[in-house]
Amino acid sequence: MNVLVLSGGPRKHGRSAIAAKCIAENHKTDLIDLSQFALPLFTGEESQPADSQVKKLKEAAEKADGFVLLSPEYHGGISGALKNALDFLNSGYFAQKPVALVSVAGGGKGGINTLNQMRTIMRALYANTIAKQLVLDPHCFDMEAKALxxxxxxxVNELMDELALYLEISKQIRKL
Known part of the structure; x- marks a missing residue:
């Protein structure tokens, strides 16, 4: 099964990037780290789909059987980088695909608003967002080792196990 990890943190050395890299490496998934992926600002103009980065994003999303979305919580919501990337993708990329959600919180504020916003956006794109979700606070990270x-x-392993279960269910349903 093909899983795409979409890291919405704009900081190249931020905790979202660390968590996403750990997930991608430990669970053999594809990764798009938006801190190192130069997407243009979504405007809806007809020329934007021809942009090479937009094409790469769409190709990765097209081949994905499921997704893991990560975002820091900025001012009570998802990062602009993640929202911008999602604006390039329509429901055809997400419909009936399992999605796991991870919020990388700044400590003390919880991250629940980010999870709720990602869940709302995924519902609008007809994705099957799994029930299990995760908030990673600063104490979850070993910043020196750039690891969890x-x-x-x-x-994270439990979250990925649940996502794998939903991926298998999704695969069985497509066979029907």
Whole structure:
């Protein structure tokens, strides 16, 4: 199964990028890290689909059987980088595909608003967002090693196990 991890953190060395890289490496998924992916600002103009980065995003989303979306919580919501990327993708990329959600919070503010906003956007794109979701606070990270500590890494594994279950169910349903 093909899973695309879409990291919505705009900081090249931020916690979202660290978490996304850990997920991609440990679970053998594809990764688009928006901190290193130069998407233009979505305007809806007819020329935008010809942009090479937009094409790469759409190709990766097209071949994905499921997604993991990560975003830091900025001012009570998802990052502009993630929202911009999602604006380039319509429901054809997400319809009936399982999606896991991860919020990378700044500590003390929770991250739940980001999860709720991602869930709302995925519902609008007809995705099947899984029930399990995850908030990673600063204490979850070993910034020197650019890794997750053991306990949060275990929570990520549980999230990915649930996503794998939904991917298998989705595969079985498509066979019908």
């Amino acid at each position: 500590h053991a306990e949060p890494a275990g929570l």
